[in-house]
Amino acid sequence: MNIVLIGFMGTGKTTIGRKLAARLGYRFVDTDHYIEYEQNCRISDLFENQGEACFRKLETSLLKRLSAVENTVIATGGGILVTPGNMDLIQKIGRSIHLMACVDDIYERIMRNKKRPLVQTDNPLQTIMQLYHKRIDLYADADVTIDTRSMKMWAIVSKIIAELGE
Ligand code: S3P
Numbered sequence: 001m002n003i004v005l006i007g008f009m010g011t012g013k014t015t016i017g018r019k020l021a022a023r024l025g026y027r028f029v030d031t032d033h034y035i036e037y038e039q040n041c042r043i044s045d046l047f048e049n050q051g052e053a054c055f056r057k058l059e060t061s062l063l064k065r066l067s068a069v070e071n072t073v074i075a076t077g078g079g080i081l082v083t084p085g086n087m088d089l090i091q092k093i094g095r096s097i098h099l100m101a102c103v104d105d106i107y108e109r110i111m112r113n114k115k116r117p118l119v120q121t122d123n124p125l126q127t128i129m130q131l132y133h134k135r136i137d138l139y140a141d142a143d144v145t146i147d148t149r150s151m152k153m154w155a156i157v158s159k160i161i162a163e164l165g166e
Contacts, residue, residue: 002072002094009078010109011099017075019157027072047117063089081138098142
């Protein structure tokens with residue numbers, strides 16, 4: 001079985017995914033990191049030099065290839081569902097888990113670094129809120145949604161495992 005973590009930027013997909021994979025003895029793939037590795041380029045440079053549309057195509061191409069993996073936890077980028085058809089690809093890969101967090105927590109986590117090109121604006125909080133409301137419905141088709149507010153990392157991992165009956 002594969003587990004695909006989806007959710008807005010800064011909801012902990014990478015950190016939780018890595019811990020979940022370790023607990024289950026699964027492999028771990030982070031789509032952002034994999035794209036950076038394959039393109040030999042940071043996401044922020046990809047956005048700047050080739051544009052968001054190019055990045056979105058790379059995400060879809062990677063998802064298609066990931067349909068062949070087994071016993072893998074996959075953490076996806078927060079905008080992966082913006083591309084029509086990607087949720088269908090995710091559903092073919094495995095069970096989807098939506099990690100949900102509140103805007104305040106997301107803002108606090110995202111502001112720790114400058115890795116995310118879409119929020120390098122004059123008013124990042126406003127940008128996050130706008131994107132959040134635009135995208136929140138996209139995550140609704142996940143098999144399981146976990147409200148991560150005020151939950152510790154280990155508790156989130158345990159909850160995912162319990163929800164999946166693993
Ligand atoms: C993006 C989220 C990022 C990364 C890229 C675009 C988005 O991933 O894929 O900066 O559009 O929401 P995280 O969700 O890991 O921050």
